[in-house]
Amino acid sequence: MKKLTTSRFALALAAPLFAAFFSLSISSLAVLATHKSPSAAFSLMWEYGTRAGSLMAAANLATSYYIAAIAIALTFRAGLFNIGVEGQLRLGALFAGFLGSKFSLPPVFHVIAVMLIAMLVGGSWAAIAAYMKVKRGVSEVISTIMLNAMAGGLSAYLLSKHFAMKQATGYNLETKPLPKSAQFPNLMPVLRKLGIQNQPGAGVYGMAVVAIAMGFAFWFLVNRTRFGFELRASGVNPMAARVSGVNAKRMTIIALVGSGAIAGLAGLPTLMGETYSYNLGFRGGIGFSAIAIALLGRNSALGMGISACLFGFLEVASQTLDLINIAPETYVIMQGSILLSAVVAYEVVRRYQLTLHSEALAKVGE
Amino acid sequence: MLRFKTLTGAKKIYAIVFAVVFVLSLIRLITGASDLTSIGTAEAALLLSVPIVLAGLGGLFSERSGVVNIGLEGMMIMGAWGGGFFGSKFGPWAGFLGAIFCGMVGALLHALATITFGVDHVVSGVAINIIAAGLARYLSTILAHGGSWPGPSQSPDVDPLPLNGLPILSGGHVFGWHSPDLLTKLADKNWFLISDFASILRGITGDLGVNIYAMKYAGVIISGAFAGLGGGFLAIVAANHYQENQVGGRGYIGLAAMLFGNYRPGGLLAGAGLFGFSDALQLRDAAAIHALLILVIVFLLFGAFRNFQKTRIVQAVIGLSVAGFIGWFYTAYSELPGQLVTMTPYIATVLVLSLSSQRLRGPAADGIPYRRGGAT
Structure with a gap:
């Protein structure tokens, strides 16, 4: 029995190890193609990436990634796919930035109110896709992609025509900055007490704590509640779920709208922790990277956390490659090859386990 | 009285086309938006x-052989990059x-992951989209560093196609007409029949002499x-050159057009x-929108x-109030703001999909990983 558990453990490790090895080889090839030394590149990345300042920047990036990945995983678990996180988080941040500066509340309540606005907006935008899925049978994959494109146009229009400050200078249109009471406190004061020095940059966003709490909540909701069971059931076997009394349409609506609401929060770490206003420079692409993170982390709270940190680290660390004339975009190659090799490795390992399992069963039969 | 529901087949299509042209002409007369x-x-x-037709056709071949292809977008990106790279070098x-070669490389990756390794089709497709965008950016950056490209997001210019002298197939439209013909020819050769077959009888056809793996690989590539x-x-x-974000979601829109056309080439063309x-319209004339x-x-x-x-x-009242709002908008603004106009094709796609997609019938085994002998 003990032997079986060790081999299981080895199998569970096999897939990520293979993916890491494969990705390292591919990115080495990419670096070699430019006649540079891969080992020099990787050691430089490691040296730069593990500095305190870089780690903080990576953690900040991972915070947004993680929240967005949870949003996507919620739909994956229900057998749906919300590609629209990108649009939902953009609109959520835009409205949160604009409306949040319009009123004043005591500090904690103001922060909560801004977060609720973002959730409401993100959820409503996703509700369009949910409505079309349930009422008209439109695939949520297609409709959320179209909604992404619309969110881009809509946010550009709203910012330039209605939401931006009138006295905006230069080309950077921005909303009125959030008042002090709506800014999320930084973690730096706590970290200083632990002996970590201030670094150039934005410190560590307080929203990181919220993201971790959301991870726990996601794990509990999906794995430990009746709702989570029904959600997973409709993802794994829709027919069986329906027969056992799960309302499929209701599940679809809850999963998509809930996902949109969570996605709405994913734009807030930067908004409430650093820029305090939504502007033209709002970071794009979080919602798409988050798809890769959710897939890599296999939609589990812990796995996605590790993946988000990995993606954040690679992205920050690779910026230093510019110094030795290697395109920093190398990180995209790394992320892409990790993702593809990981999903293939997971599948191969799963099949191998099935074979082992059926062989064991056959032996018992004899 | 002639009733629309009693019309069948070609007559129905003529009726729809006639109605659309009639309504558009009427609106042009009323509003004077001559464009x-x-x-x-x-x-x-x-x-x-x-490009939408081409992407949709790509989707058709893949999905008819039972492989969902969200990766079309990435394959188009690779194609656009390849077109810019090889086009600016060799004409x-x-x-x-x-372009075709680069698209096929992306497809081979998708085929390998989905058919040989049985990875979820959507997962693999999304991975390919992410990789393709990253790869194009990475390669362009390297070329720009080396000085052979003007910038990291743009290829050198490609000469225009020397096509203006051809009768009937004039100018750049040649592929718009050519590809549907190609498809008809292939349909005559029972391609769709065979690949549908592969799709439907996925467990049994192995015994009927159809190599399902080969059919699926061919379909995806x-x-x-x-x-x-x-x-x-x-x-x-x-x-006349490759540019980053040039594809801009057209792969997805091709998929939407295919869904709109209910997995048939004719419907796809309409979509x-x-x-x-x-x-x-949105590119040429905002007033027309x-x-x-x-x-x-x-x-x-x-x-x-x-x-x-x-x-x-309730629905009626909601519809009426939305109509009222748009009516107010129409009279209050003489022109739509530019950022909203760019949304037109996406809104149209969503509206049309939601009007049409209740009767969709995809290939039976679309998206289900196949393994010989029925193992999973």
């Missing part, structure tokens, strides 16, 4: 629907070959060739035409009327 039905718009619409025709060609078209014909038309609002109002009023008939009062 709504001008020759220039028609030309631009044709041009813009070509436009080589550019097309390079042909799919990548079409998508790559579509990307190459964007880089070589629609523009792509619709997208091309709305895209052409403004005029189109009337069409939306008419639709909404009609829908509200039907809802009243069926005593669905």
Whole structure:
């Protein structure tokens, strides 16, 4: 029995190890193609990436990634796919930035109110896709992609025509900055007490704590509640779920709208922790990277956390490659090859386990 | 009285086409938005629907062999990049070959992951989209560093295609007409029959002498060739160089057009035409989009009327109030703001999908990983 558990453990490790090895080889090839030394590149990345300042920047990036990945995983678990996180988080941040500066509340309540606005907006935008899925049978994959494109146009229009400050200078249109009471406190004061020095940059966003709490909540909701069971059931076997009394349409609506609401929060770490206003420079692409993170982390709270940190680290660390004339975009190659090799490795390992399992069963039969 | 429901087949299509042209002409007469039905718009619409048709055809081949292909977008990106790279080096025709080749490379990756390794089709497709975008950016950056490209997001110019002398197939529209023909030929050779067969009887056909793995591989790789060609078209014909974000979701829209066409080439053509038309309008003339609002109002009023008939009062009231809001918008603003106009093709796609997709019937085994002998 003990032997079986060790081999299981080895199998569970096999897939990520293979993916890491494969990705390292591919990115080495990419670096070699430019006649540079891969080992020099990787050691430089490691040296730069593990500095305190870089780690903080990576953690900040991972915070947004993680929240967005949870949003996507919620739909994956229900057998749906919300590609629209990108649009939902953009609109959520835009409205949160604009409306949040319009009123004043005591500090904690103001922060909560801004977060609720973002959730409401993100959820409503996703509700369009949910409505079309349930009422008209439109695939949520297609409709959320179209909604992404619309969110881009809509946010550009709203910012330039209605939401931006009138006295905006230069080309950077921005909303009125959030008042002090709506800014999320930084973690730096706590970290200083632990002996970590201030670094150039934005410190560590307080929203990181919220993201971790959301991870726990996601794990509990999906794995430990009746709702989570029904959600997973409709993802794994829709027919069986329906027969056992799960309302499929209701599940679809809850999963998509809930996902949109969570996605709405994913734009807030930067908004409430650093820029305090939504502007033209709002970071794009979080919602798409988050798809890769959710897939890599296999939609589990812990796995996605590790993946988000990995993606954040690679992205920050690779910026230093510019110094030795290697395109920093190398990180995209790394992320892409990790993702593809990981999903293939997971599948191969799963099949191998099935074979082992059926062989064991056959032996018992004899 | 002639009733629409009693019309069948070709007559129904003629009726729809006639009705659309009639309504558009009427709106043009009322509002004076002359670009709504001008020759220039028609030309631009044709041009813009070509990449959608190609992407949709790509999707068709793949999905008919039972492999969902969300990766079309990535394959188009690779095609556009290949078109810019090979086109600027060796001329436009080589550019097309390079585009097709690059699309096929992406498709091979998708085929390997989904067919051989049994990875979830959507997962693999999304991975390919992410990789393709990253790869194109990475390679372009390297080329720009080396000085052979003007910048990290743009290839050198590609010469235009020397096609103006051909009768009938004039100018850059040649692929718009060519590819559907190609498809008819393939349909005559029972391609779809065989691959559908493979799709439906996935457990049994192994015994009937059809090599399902080979059919699926062929389907996906042909799919990548079409998508790559579509990307190459964007880089070589629609523009004269590759540019980052040139594809801009057209792979997805091709998928939407395919769904709209209920997995059939004819319907796909209609879907792509619709997208091309709305895209052409928004690029050429924002005033025409403004005029189109009337069409939306008419639709909404009609829908509200039907809802009243069926005593669905709430829906009817919602429809009426939306119509009222758009009507107010129409009279309050003489022109739509530019950022909203760019949304037109996407809104049109979503509206059309939600009006049409209840009767969709995809290939039976679409998206289900296949393994010989029925193991999973």
